[in-house]
Amino acid sequence: MVLTMVSMNSANLIDRLTIAGASAQAFDQVWRAIWNQPHVPAAILELCRLNLARLHRAEAELAMRMPLAQSLDEEKIQSLLRENWMTDPRFSASERAVLNFTEWYHVDPQSIPDQVANEVIAHLGQSGFVALIEALGFIDGRIRIAMIYSRIQE
Numbered sequence: 001m002v003l004t005m006v007s008m009n010s011a012n013l014i015d016r017l018t019i020a021g022a023s024a025q026a027f028d029q030v031w032r033a034i035w036n037q038p039h040v041p042a043a044i045l046e047l048c049r050l051n052l053a054r055l056h057r058a059e060a061e062l063a064m065r066m067p068l069a070q071s072l073d074e075e076k077i078q079s080l081l082r083e084n085w086m087t088d089p090r091f092s093a094s095e096r097a098v099l100n101f102t103e104w105y106h107v108d109p110q111s112i113p114d115q116v117a118n119e120v121i122a123h124l125g126q127s128g129f130v131a132l133i134e135a136l137g138f139i140d141g142r143i144r145i146a147m148i149y150s151r152i153q154e
Contacts, residue, residue: 039131
């Protein structure tokens with residue numbers, strides 16, 4: 001038995017899940033809906049996705065870019081990946097609040113301080129806050145599943 005690494009990420013994960021039939025299609029529909037919902041801009045979700053990928057050390061995930069977030073420039077992304085988002089003036093107060101929330105979410109969603117959550121609500125509103133929590137759960141789950149599927153047996 002040989003263990004081989006496959007470049008799997010949250011975008012091409014559906015290729016592995018098609019065996020699940022309708023469930024895989026529903027999973028993919030939710031993925032697309034997250035990126036098209038009106039409460040959290042796709043560019044902010046992309047920053048969150050990349051930040052989670054960095055925290056997970058998910059190389060295949062870090063290598064891809066979501067097409068709906070094309071407005072992000074690569075220099076800003078690289079600043080995020082170097083962990084400079086807290087001081088880089090290219091990041092808005094809203095982006096900083098969301099990225100801070102994302103890092104707390106990664107550590108333990110139940111440990112997020114009220115102050116950190118309230119910062120997000122101040123920028124995105126209550127609906128944006130709920131949409132962000134749901135999106136982070138789904139994005140984080142897809143990254144984790146893709147990392148598992150990156151190891152296949154031949």
